[in-house]
Amino acid sequence: MFRSIRSSTWWLLIAAPLLLFLALSVIFNAQVVRDVPVAWVDNDHSSASRSLFRQLDSSPSIKLFSYASALEAEQAMKGGEVYGLVIIPANFGSDVLTRRQPVVRAVVNGQLVLIAKVIRSAVASVLGVDQAITRGLQTLGLTFSPTDAAFAAAPVQVQLSSLYNRSGSYGQFLLPAIFLAIWQILIAITTVVHFTQRPEGLAASDDGWISTGPQLKAMITRQLELLPWFLVQGFVAGIILFQFFAYPFFGNWLVMVIVSLLFVVTCQALAWSICLLVPSDPAKAASLTGAITAPSFAFLGVTFPSSDMPSLALWWRDVLPAAQSSELMLAIANYGEIAFNPVTAIGCQLIIIGLPSRSITLCIKEGTRELVARPYL
C-alpha cells in the first residue's frame, strides 16, 4: 500500500495540506479586523473634535492617522495608505454648542467591501445617533426628563445579535469554508496526479497507466489507497478549526465523519472523471481539475448567498462537491443537526460518483486505445 504511492504524491498528501492549512491559519490568526488605518482631517482643532478623535480611535477595529487636508487624505486613500477618511468641518465645536448641527463627513473605500463594512460599523457606532445624543446631553448639561429625550431620539431600538458566531469573528466565518475549498482542491489534484503517473520504469513516451493491468480493479485500488490519507487531512483541518481556534462545534462527530467520507469520495470521483476525460495528458488533466476546483470558494455561498446567484452559477454549483458539503458541514458544526433536506446534497454527490461508471463502461467497451497516453512533446 505504501510502496505504490510515489514520492511526489507523498508531498501532495502530507506536506501540501500542512503547508496550506498553516498558511491560512497564519493569515486569519487575528480572527477579527483590527486597527484598519483611517485618515483623520481636523479642520476645527477644538476640544469637541479632539474628544471625537479619542472616542473613534479607541474603537478596536480602526486606527486614526491625522492628515492636514482633505485633499491629502484623499490622495492617501487612493494610494492605499488608508481605507477611509473622517473630516471634521471648521467651527465644529462652536456649531455643536449653538446646535447648528455641523456635518461630519466620512468616506470609506467601498471597493474593498469587507474592510469598508468594518469601518462603516465602527464609525457609525461611535459617531452614530444614539451615543451622540447621550454625549450631547452630558456635555451640554441639558435639563429635562431623560426618558422623554431618549424616546424622542430613538423610540424603537434594535438589539443585534449574531447567532452561531457570537463574537462576530471573520475567522470563524471564512476559515472553515476556505479549508473546505482547499481540501477539495487537494483531494482532486492529488488523485489526478496519482492517476496520471506512469508506473515506475516506464519512460515518458511509453503507454500510460490505463493500458496496464486489469482496468477497474486497478483504478479502484488506486482510489482506495489514497482515501485514508485524505480523511487524515480533513481530521487535521478539523483539529485546527475546532481545537486550536476553538470554533464552536455542536454536532455529532460521527455524522461529520460520514459526510466527510462522502465528500472525499465525491472529490475523488470528480478527479477520476477528469482523468478519463483527458487521459492522454497529465498536465491538461491537472489544469482541468484546477479550472473546476480553484474557483469553488466563490460558489460555496458563504460570502455571497447562493439564493442570489444566477441559475447558471447554481448548475455549476451542483457539480462542486464542496458546495454541497459546505452547507451540510456548516449545519452540523453550527446548528448541531442537518435539518434541511440532505437528499439533494447527497444526491448530487452520488451523481458525481456515478459519472466515472459511464466513462468506465466506455473504456471497457471501446478498449483502451483511445485512453493510451501519447508522448508529451
Place this chain on the structure above:
Amino acid sequence: MSWWRDLIFELRALVAHENTRMTVFIAAIGYAILYPLPYQHQLPTDIPIVAVDFDQTVASRRLLRMIDATPQVSVDRSVHSELVAQELVEAQSVRGYLVIPKDFSRAMYRRSSSMLALGGDGAYYLLYATQAEGVMGAVGALNDELSKMIQLRGAPAVVNDSSTPFELALVNAFNPELGYRNYVIPAVFLLILHQLALMGMATMTWVQNQRGIASNRYQQSWFRESSARLGAFLLVFLGLSLLYFYGLLPLYHVPISAFSIGVMAYLSIFFIATLLIGQLLGRLISHPQMVVVMVIMSSLPLVFTAGFIWPVESIPGWWHFVMSALPATTGIQYFLQIHLYEAPFSSVSSEVFILLVISVVVALIDYRLSLRASAATTPKNATIEGV
C-alpha cells in the same frame, strides 16, 4: 531583425503547442466567464427572515411591512415562538429572525422606548450584516416618523433639545453600493492572468528545453532566448489585459478609469516579473503538471494575502513579506489603485521598484541555472557530434 524572427518563432510555438494554447487562451476565456458567475447580482437582496410578532397590532404589522420593503430583507413568514424561529434558521429556510416585544405599540403610546431583537446567522457573517443594515434602515425610518409625530403633538422642546449635536454623512467611494461584482472581479481578473502567465510560461520553457531549443536555435544565449519568449508572452498577456480590463470589465458593468498608458506600463512591469518567475519554474520542474499543481494550490493563499479581502494590516508582516516574492501579493492592490481609484502613476512607484527587484533577482537565478544546464549538456552534445 533576427530578434523579431525569434519573437515570431516563440509566438508560433505558444499557439502551436496544445497545452500552452489551452492554458493561455482557452483558460483565459473560460475563467473570465466562470469567476464572475456567482456575483452577477451585485448585492444579496431580500434575505429571508422570520418575524416573531408578540405584539400583533397595526403598529407592529406596519413595522414588518416597512422592513419587508427594504431591498436587503424580506419578511418571509411569522411564527409564534423564538424557538420555532431558531429552528427555521437552522433549517436555513430563513437567515435570521426579528422579535417584536408584546407591548410594542403600547410602549409607543406611553412614550417609552421599546427594544426589538434581531438574531441573524453569524456563520454567514456578511448576510448577517446585510440583514442588520436593512432592519436598522427601516427602524430608522420609523423613528424619524415617530419623532415628527411627537413634534406635531406639541412637545417640540424635547425634540429640538435632543436632536443630534452633529450629522454624520457616511459615503462609499469607488463602489457606492458596496457591490460584490465591483469588489471581486477586477482583483480576481488580475490574479487569473498572473496564474495563467506563470503556468503558460513555465510550460513553454519546459517544452522548449525538452526540444533543446536553447542550443539548436539560440546558441546557448540566455538573453536571446529569454527576451524572445518574454516578448511573445508579454504581447499575449498585454492583449489579454486589454480584453479583461477594458473589454470585459465594462461588459460586467464594473466602473473603470479611461484607458491610460500608465496602467499598461504598470501591467507590463507586473507581467515581466511574473513571466520571469514562470520561466524559472519551467527550468526547475520535471513535468509541466507540477507547475499546474503549484499554481492551483497557491491560489487561495494568494487571494487572502493580496489585501483586497482581508486587510494587509491584519496579516502577520513576515508572512506578507515572504509572499511578496510573487508579484500578485502586492501587485493587485496597486493595480486597483491605478486602474480603479485613478491614482497617478507616481503612487505605484514603490511597487514598480519591488517588481523590478523581483525581476532582476529571478532573472539572475535563472541565468545561473541556464549556464549550469548548458555546461551539463554541452559535453554530451560534443560527444554526440564527435561520434
